[in-house]
Amino acid sequence: MFNEHIFDYLRTDKLPHIWCPGCAHGIIVGSLVRSIEKLKIDKNKIAVLSGIGCSGRTPGYLDMNTLHTTHGRSLTFATGIKMAKPELTVIDVMGDGDAVAIGGNHFIHACRRNIDIKAIIFNNNIYGMTGGQYSPTTPTNYYASTAPYGNVETPFDIVKLAKGAGASFVARADAFHIGLLDNVIQKALSHKGFSVVEVMATCPTQFGRRNKMKEPYQMLDFVAERAISLKKWQEMSEEERKGKFPIGIFVDEQREEYVETYEKNVIERAKKGDR
Amino acid sequence: MPNIELMSGNDAVVRAAIMSGCKFYGGYPITPSSEIAEGMAKELPKVGGKFIQMEDEIGGIGAAIGASLTGVKSMTATSGPGFSLKQEHIGFAVMGEIPIVIVNVMRGGPSTGMPTYPSQGDVMQARWGTHGDHQIIALTPCSVQETFKLTFEAFNLSEMYRTPVILLTDEIIAHMREKVIIDDAKNYKIIDRVKPSVRREQYKPFDSKHGLVPPLAPYGEGYRFHITGLTHDETGFPSSDHNTVEKLQKRLRDKILKNRKNFDWYEERMVDDAEIIIVAYGSVARSAMRAIKDARRENIKAGLFRPITLWPFNHERIKKLSKRCKKFLVTEMNLGQIVGEVEKGACGVKTKVNFLGRANGEFITPTEILSKIREVMNV
Ligand code: SF4
Numbered sequence: 261m262f263n264e265h266i267f268d269y270l271r272t273d274k275l276p277h278i279w280c281p282g283c284a285h286g287i288i289v290g291s292l293v294r295s296i297e298k299l300k301i302d303k304n305k306i307a308v309l310s311g312i313g314c315s316g317r318t319p320g321y322l323d324m325n326t327l328h329t330t331h332g333r334s335l336t337f338a339t340g341i342k343m344a345k346p347e348l349t350v351i352d353v354m355g356d357g358d359a360v361a362i363g364g365n366h367f368i369h370a371c372r373r374n375i376d377i378k379a380i381i382f383n384n385n386i387y388g389m390t391g392g393q394y395s396p397t398t399p400t401n402y403y404a405s406t407a408p409y410g411n412v413e414t415p416f417d418i419v420k421l422a423k424g425a426g427a428s429f430v431a432r433a434d435a436f437h438i439g440l441l442d443n444v445i446q447k448a449l450s451h452k453g454f455s456v457v458e459v460m461a462t463c464p465t466q467f468g469r470r471n472k473m474k475e476p477y478q479m480l481d482f483v484a485e486r487a488i489s490l491k492k493w494q495e496m497s498e499e500e501r502k503g504k505f506p507i508g509i510f511v512d513e514q515r516e517e518y519v520e521t522y523e524k525n526v527i528e529r530a531k532k533g534d535r
Numbered sequence: 536m537p538n539i540e541l542m543s544g545n546d547a548v549v550r551a552a553i554m555s556g557c558k559f560y561g562g563y564p565i566t567p568s569s570e571i572a573e574g575m576a577k578e579l580p581k582v583g584g585k586f587i588q589m590e591d592e593i594g595g596i597g598a599a600i601g602a603s604l605t606g607v608k609s610m611t612a613t614s615g616p617g618f619s620l621k622q623e624h625i626g627f628a629v630m631g632e633i634p635i636v637i638v639n640v641m642r643g644g645p646s647t648g649m650p651t652y653p654s655q656g657d658v659m660q661a662r663w664g665t666h667g668d669h670q671i672i673a674l675t676p677c678s679v680q681e682t683f684k685l686t687f688e689a690f691n692l693s694e695m696y697r698t699p700v701i702l703l704t705d706e707i708i709a710h711m712r713e714k715v716i717i718d719d720a721k722n723y724k725i726i727d728r729v730k731p732s733v734r735r736e737q738y739k740p741f742d743s744k745h746g747l748v749p750p751l752a753p754y755g756e757g758y759r760f761h762i763t764g765l766t767h768d769e770t771g772f773p774s775s776d777h778n779t780v781e782k783l784q785k786r787l788r789d790k791i792l793k794n795r796k797n798f799d800w801y802e803e804r805m806v807d808d809a810e811i812i813i814v815a816y817g818s819v820a821r822s823a824m825r826a827i828k829d830a831r832r833e834n835i836k837a838g839l840f841r842p843i844t845l846w847p848f849n850h851e852r853i854k855k856l857s858k859r860c861k862k863f864l865v866t867e868m869n870l871g872q873i874v875g876e877v878e879k880g881a882c883g884v885k886t887k888v889n890f891l892g893r894a895n896g897e898f899i900t901p902t903e904i905l906s907k908i909r910e911v912m913n914v
Contacts, residue, residue: 274772304757320761320772325754327604328763328773329597330627336561336594340601340609341754343585344559348605348755366597369590522585530580 266293269303271323278317282476284435284462284483288382289318291438292351295445301349307341308351309334311358313389314463315382318353332363335370338377346519349449350376356383356397360416364396371425374453375518380445381418381456384463392466399503403470418458419510428453430511434460436484440507447509453517460487460505537718544682544708547715548638549574551686552610554720556727557636558584559609561598563591563617566650567706568640571612592620596637600624603633604762606728606753608690612638615648618657619664625699626665629787631762632741632751634693634700634728636686641705641817643896652896653706655817655868661701662846668784670791672798673701673846677820679713685843691726692798696790697748703845705868707818707898731758739769743782747790792847800843801852805831809838811912812856814865814877816842819899823866826904835912845873853880862911866891866899 270293279285296306306324310316312331319326325348329337338352359367359381370377386404387393394404394411397418401410422430429451431444441459448455462468462479473479490508493501529535542550548571552560560575576586585602589595592613599609613621618639628635641657643649648656657664661673672692676682685702693700731738731750740760742749749769752758765773766780774780802820805827806812815823820841830837840856842849853876857863863886865874874890881888891899891907 304759305755307754320763324759325604326759326761327601328761328765330623330764333593333597333624336589336597337601337604339587339589339594340559340561340598340603341605343587343598344602344607344609345605345753345755365590366594369594522580527580527583527585530577531583535577 263294263297265297269293269296269323271321274321277321279314280465282464282479283314284384284480285314285318285382287435287438288380288441288459288461289321291441291445292380293322295442295449298446299449301449305347306349306351307338308353309338309341310353311355311363313355313357313387315353315355315358332358332361333366334358335363335366335377335379339370339375342375342377343519343522346376349378351378351380353380353382356381356385356395357387360418360421361396368421368425371422371427371454371456373518374426374428374515376452376454378448378455379457380448381458382461383418383458384461384467386463386467388463388466392470404467405470418456422456423511427456427511428513428515429455431456431509432458432460432505432507434483434487434507435462436480437487437507444509447512451512453515537716540715540717541712542679542715543570543710543712544676544679544704545570545640545710546574547679547683548612548686548702549578550717551683552636552690553578553582554723555687555690555725556608557610557690558582558607559599559602560584560586560611561589561602561609562595562611562613563589565592565614565617567642567709568612568614568638570709571638592617593624596621596624596635599635600628600631600633603635604754608634608694610636610638612640614640614650615642615644615657616646618660622660622664626667626669627764628699629665629669629671630764632697632749633762634697634751636689636693636700636702638702638704640709641703643894649896651706653818653868653898654894654896655705655819655872656894657703658845658867658869658872661703670788671701671846672696672698672791672844673703674800674843675703675817675845676708676843677817677841679708679711680715681843682708683715683717687723687725688798691724694726694728695748696794697728697751698791703817705817740771741767741769741783743769743786747786747793795847798844799849801849802839802841802843804839806838806840806856806859808836809860810836811862811864811908812838812840812860813904813908814840814842814863814873815867816845816873819866819868822899822901822904825901826908829901829905830908833914835908835914837908848873848876850876850880853877854884857881857884857886860886862886863888864891864904864907864911865889866904866907868892868899869894
């Protein structure tokens with residue numbers, strides 16, 4: 261059922277958004293806003309950041325404390341905001357290029373620190389805004405403007421990367437299975453610690469057109485058909501898994517959060533002169 | 536009661552930063568500035584502030600800018616290669632008008648260069664390192680005492696003008712230990728950024744109605760505004776409308792240049808009757824001070840002009856001095872950077888601009904300056 265309260269969280273005067281017709285970014289933002297509304301988080305106490313690219317325009321549409329930073333570096337700004345004002349809920353929206361190409365180093369270190377930032381990665385497997393160049397998540401053999409003979413690189417598995425780097429909440433959802441998407445975003449928002457939600461998105465304009473999926477529904481099908489629930493995934497053979505990816509929650513652990521630990525172990529000790 | 540303490544330039548930065556009310560430091564280890572990070576790691580938590588060593592230099596300044604947006608005074612420090620890496624975010628702070636202090640302890644370059652040797656090779660990078668047209672404030676101390684003082688000023692200027700301020704020291708000043716007079720905290724002027732006085736719904740983070748420097752609200756207090764590195768209108772939202780962008784660019788320029796008289800600091804010694812004026816800054820100015828005294832003993836009328844505010848450069852002052860003296864001698868630890876600015880200032884007058892500089896890691900001594908003075912003055 262449509263919930264008109266979500267408008268309270270949007271800068272409706274900034275709409276319509278700039279995304280192409282059929283782009284899945286709006287679906288993800290919709291889910292994010294619904295989740296915030298559901299959890300009744302005070303919008304004055306939310307900071308939303310982004311890097312550069314199509315996903316980077318997200319904060320502009322949200323009626324919160326918003327920061328459109330530099331390419332790939334949004335997590336560094338988010339780290340400063342969270343440390344200096346821990347009472348804020350800090351949400352960082354990134355594209356695949358932001359998160360695991362130019363910002364890959366910041367990403368793994370934020371995971372390792374387990375700082376309470378919610379990283380929502382819009383993974384459309386391409387650099388959309390700059391014209392369809394291949395990204396670190398473009399599947400092998402798919403086409404991009406800088407891979408005119410097909411991509412020869414091996415893509416990153418963002419979930420495995422986040423897990424390996426130590427994030428305490430890691431989930432993957434997609435722009436088609438909305439129930440799961442809402443669910444994992446809500447869980448990430450409620451989790452204390454570095455939370456990663458990789459959302460398999462679409463880019464009909466730059467990825468689809470180059471890969472025989474120029475209609476938005478074809479791209480959504482492409483995502484939906486490959487997305488396999490974690491439970492089913494576990495029962496599948498290596499052969500069956502080829503070209504597909506699991507969706508669900510991969511890590512959900514309670515671990516000491518960075519800023520709290522700093523306050524407890526550093527500030528308290530420093531004030532007591534305990535060194 | 537003022538205290539007298541022995542400390543290094545890097546220690547002085549830490550001490551003054553804490554006294555200025557700095558509450559956040561984001562950085563990355565690099566020689567010869569690491570002692571600033573170490574000092575801040577120790578001192579900040581004592582006053583409830585926070586320190587983080589980020590995964591790289593870009594992250595260090597990014598975190599500091601983020602923290603500043605919540606309303607706290609923030610800083611980072613670096614040297615040479617690290618300063619290069621920070622440039623994109625310096626531009627972001629210029630565009631977003633976010634107060635932050637960046638200390639760059641200059642070392643030999645280019646590239647990894649000579650990490651433990653002094654240099655003044657980053658002077659032009661401080662001015663033009665980030666892309667795009669912009670103004671920047673850079674201050675350069677010539678002693679530990681002055682490092683202490685200018686750290687306060689750097690925080691004050693960044694807060695007053697909502698802008699990144701660069702404190703440009705060098706390896707000599709940073710590592711040299713000198714006596715520093717430290718007064719009671721209450722005797723230092725400490726300026727905090729102006730917060731908005733309008734109702735939250737009416738707040739525009741880049742509103743030019745209130746003068747050249749719009750008030751900055753902290754994140755999390757109900758103002759809910761937007762900041763982007765894109766050109767933007769007064770509300771902070773992206774705009775590429777030429778008139779809007781023109782207005783923004785002009786205000787960003789004017790807020791620094793039209794306020795320059797408030798921080799146009801320099802020192803002059805014996806310039807009134809000088810026939811030759813040495814232009815030197817930072818540690819090299821110490822040699823120059825000695826050299827002009829020695830020159831006077833030989834009856835050469837030498838004086839010193841020492842810019843303290845290096846950027847924006849004071850071309851007008853050079854112009855005035857150029858009408859008085861016969862010659863300038865610019866001396867700096869590089870192959871010629873500020874000398875170009877002096878030439879600009881002296882343009883159109885007959886006063887000749889001479890140069891003594893090098894970039895091999897060797898300090899420029901008083902004796903060398905004196906012999907150059909003799910050479911230039913034909914004695
Ligand atoms: S280019 Fe692709 S990602 Fe960007 S708005 Fe268009 S469809 Fe969406």
